[in-house]
Each structure stands twice: as C-alpha cells, then as structure tokens.
Amino acid sequence: MGFGMGTFPDPAIFLLSQRAGLAQLLCAQLYNVPVAELQAPSRGRPRAARARQIAIHLLRQVFRLS
Helix, strand or coil: CCCCCCCCCCHHHHHHHHHHHHHHHHHHHHHCCCHHHHCCCCCCCHHHHHHHHHHHHHHHHHCCCC
C-alpha cells in the first residue's frame, strides 16, 4: 500500500519518522559514519555499531519511542 507523494495516513507517524531520521543523522555525523551504514542489516564496523546504539538510546530516552 503506497501513500503517494510522501503523505502519511496519520501525522503522528510522520513525526515519529522525522525523529528517527534526526537521531540517525546526529549520530552519523557525530561518529563520522554514513547514515546508510547505520541502517545496514549488519552491525558493521565498531564505530557504526556504537553510533547505532547511541541513536537507539536517543530514540528511547529523549524522544520516548519504543
């Protein structure tokens, strides 16, 4: 099911995706790894794994997401 033109059925979903993207971008820049490496299915380099852990921590503690 596509939503077309970047629309979401619920504005809350849009906000959640924006927060997740922000956490990923912040951690990727802080640890100097590409965002794609954070989103990879494997842990990858230790630097990328640490950045992913910090991004998850931000999402859970700061943004209160599961």
